[in-house]
Amino acid sequence: MGTLLSFTALFASIYLVQLGSGSLGPLDALSGAVVGFSTEEIGLLGSAHFVGYIVGCYVTPRLIGDIGHTRTFAAAAAIGAIGALLHPVIEGPLTWALLRVLTGLAIAAAYTVVESWLHAKTDNQNRGRVYGIFRVVDLVGALSAQGIIAVLEPASYAAYNLVAMFCCLCLLPLALSQRVAPATPKAPRLRPIKAALLSPAAVLGIIVAGITGAGFRMVGPIYGLENGLTQTQIAIFLASAILGGVAAQYPVGWVADKTDRRRVLLGLSVLAAVSCLGIATLMEPGNAAGFYLGAFVFGLTAYPIYSVSAAYANDLAAADFMVELNAALIFFYSLGAIVSPTISAWLIAEAGPEAMFFFMAAVHIALVAFTLFRMTQRHGTGPRTPYRYIPRTSMLLGRMFKGSNGRSGGSGGSAKD
Template sequence: MLIISFLALLISIFFLQLGSSILAPFDALAGLEIGFTNVELGLLGSSHFAGFLIGCWVAPFIMGRVGHIRAFTIFASFSVLGSVMHPLIINPYFWCFLRVLAGISIAGCFTIVEGWLNEKVSNLNRGRVFGSYRFVDHGGAALGSIFIGFLDTEKLLTYNIIGVFLCLCILPLAFTSNIPPTIPKAPSLNIVKAFKLSPLSFVSVFVVGATNPSIRMVGPIYGAERGFSSLEVGIFLSLALVGGVISQIPLGFVADKFDRRLVLIFLSFASLLCCFLISLFGDKNFLLFSAFVFLFSFFALPIFSVAAAYANDFSDDTFFIDLAASLIFIYGISAILSPLIVSTLFEIFGSGILFVYIGFIHFTLCIFGFYRMTIRPSSDAKQPYLILPRTSFVFLKMFTKKKAKKK
C-alpha cells in the first residue's frame, strides 16, 4: 500500500525521464543528419543545463503561487513544447531555446516531486520510498536511451512520439486524489562557503559536471562518427548510466570505511584508466567498448555522492541542505560549459578526443586530491554516505526531516 500511495508520482517521473532521456541524444543525432556543426550540437547540450539551473530557482516560487499539481503541469508542458516544436523551425539556435525549456521542465518537475516525497515520507518508510523513486528514475532514463535505436532520426515528426511520452507524465498527477503537501522553502546558495568548507569536494563536483554530461550530450556524435547504429548509441548511453547505478551501494560502503579523499582519488584514477582503455581499444570492438564504458560509469558516477559526503563531514547540520544545493549549482555551471568545450574540441581534433579530454580532467582531480591530503587531515566524524542525485535543490530534505522535527 505504501508504494501505491506514491504511484502517481512514480509513474509521472518514469515518463518524464523516458521522454527527456530520448530527447537529448535524439537531438544530437537528428542535428547531425540535418548538418548542424559540432559546436552547435554542443550548444544544445549546454542549453539544457542552463534551463536546468533556471528551473531549480523558479520552481519553488511557481509552486508557491499555483500549488504542486498545477506547477507540475506547467513545467511538464514546457518539456512537451520543447519536443514537439522542433520540426517548426530547423535552426540550431531555436532548438537551443527549446532545450532551455526542456531543462527548466526537468528541474521544475523533479523539484515538485521530490518536495512532495519529502513531506509525505516518514522515518519508517524513507528507505523504501527512496529506493523505489531512484529505481523508477534510473529505469526511465536507461530505457529512454535504448529507445533511441527504434526511432528514425531522419524524420523530424519522431519528436511527436517523444512529446507523447512527456504528455503521459502529466496525467497521473492530474488525476491523483492525494492532498498536496506544503510548499518547501528554497535552499540558499553559498558557493564561497562550500569551497572553503571542502575545496576537494568543490573541485570533484566541478569535474563530474565537466565530464559526465559531455557523454550524454555529445556522446552520440562520438558514436555516430564511429559507425555505431542508433541502437548501439542507445546501448552506449544506457551503459554510461547503469554502471554508476550499480556501483553506488558498494562504493558507498567503501566511502564509509576508508578515507574519502583516497576513495575520490581511486575513483578518479580508475575513471582515467577506463578512458585510456576506451581511447586505445574502443574503436576495435563494440562489445569491448561497451564493457569499458560500463566500468567508467561504475567508477565515475559515484564521485559526486562521495564528494558531497566528504564535504558534509566538515559541515554542521544547519548548512547541510544549503551545501547540497550549492554543490548541485556548481555541477550545473560546469555541465553548461562541458558540452560546448568538448564540441569545440571535436571541431579541432575530431570526436576521438572525447575520452582523452575526460581522462585528462580526471588526472587533474587525482593530482589535486593528493595535494589536498598534504594540507589538512580528514575529518574524524563521518556523516553517512547518501546516494545523492543531481535533480533538484530540495532532495536532501527527505533525509533531514527527523532532525527538523526535533528543533
C-alpha cells in the first residue's frame, strides 16, 4: 500500500492530463461546428492531433535524456496550455490544426514521462498492481472528460481556459512531490518493418483500432450533431463507448488467454462490423437511448481489438524486442488514427452521418478477411503472454511489462502469425 501511495502524485498528474486531452478533442469538434468550420475541416483537427502525438512519442524519450523527466513534463504542460489558450484567440481551421499538433505532442510527452517514471520506480513484484491503478486512473479520467464536455460552452474563452487550467494543474502534483526523478531511460528504437513482418495480422488489427477509435472520438460529436443529439447527449454517447470498452476487457481477456488469439481477433472484428452496420442502418435521429446502446456495443466489440492484437504480437516477439515492438504498435495505431478523422468527416459531408459507420464496418470486414487468410498460412498455438488492457499512450509502455510476462527470453516462435 505504501508503494502505491508513493505514486499518488504521478496518478494525479495523469488524471489531470486525461481531463484536458479527453475534453479537448470533442470540444474542438463542437466549437468548429459553432464557428462555421466545414465537416472536413473538423476532421482535419482530429488528424492533426495524432500527427503531433506520433511526433511527441518519438522525440520525448530523447528530450528526457537531455533535460530530465521533470523539466520535460513541465515543457509538455506549458505547450498544452498554450495550445488550448490560443484556440479562441486565433480562429481558423488551419491555425487550429497547427495548435492541435502542439497539444497532441504535449499529451504524448506527458504520458511518456509518467510511464517512464513508473517503469523506473517499480519492479516485477509491484509492477502489475501499479499498472492496474494507472489504467483505472486513465479510464476514470477519460470518462470524467466526457462529463466536462456536457457543460462546456463551445468556442468560448471559458471552455478553453478550463482545458488550459487542467494542463497547468497537472504540474502541481509532481512539482510538490518529494520523490526523486528516475535515471534517464534508453529510448526504444522504432522498427515498424520488423514488427509488421513479425505479425501482419496483429499490425493490421492495430491500424484498424486506430481508424475506428480515433474516428469515433474525434468525429463522433459531429455524427451526434447530424443525428439531432444535444451536447449533453453527445457526451453520454461518447462515454457509452468507453464504458463498453471497459466492460469487455475482462471477458475478452479471459477468452484470449485460453485460445488462439487470432480467433478472438476474428470474432471481435465480425461483431464490430455487425455493430457498425447496425448503427449505420438502424439508428433514427433523435433516439438518444438507441445511440447510447449502439455506442456501448461498438465500444464492447471494437475497443478490445488493440489489446488483443498487441497481446498476439507479443506472443511472437523475443523478450529483447518487446519494448521496440510496442513502440512500433503505437506508431501503427497513430497511422490509422491520423487518416481516420479526415476520411470519416469527408464521408459524413458527402454521404451523410451513417457513412462514418459504414466506413468502420468496411475496415473491420477487411480485417476479418485478412485474418482468415493469415490463418491459412500458419497454424496457431496457445497464448504465451498474458492478455492485458493496453492504453495507447506512449512508446515506452512496453517497458512496464518487460520481464513480467512469464518469459525469460528466447525468440518468438514461428508457429503463429
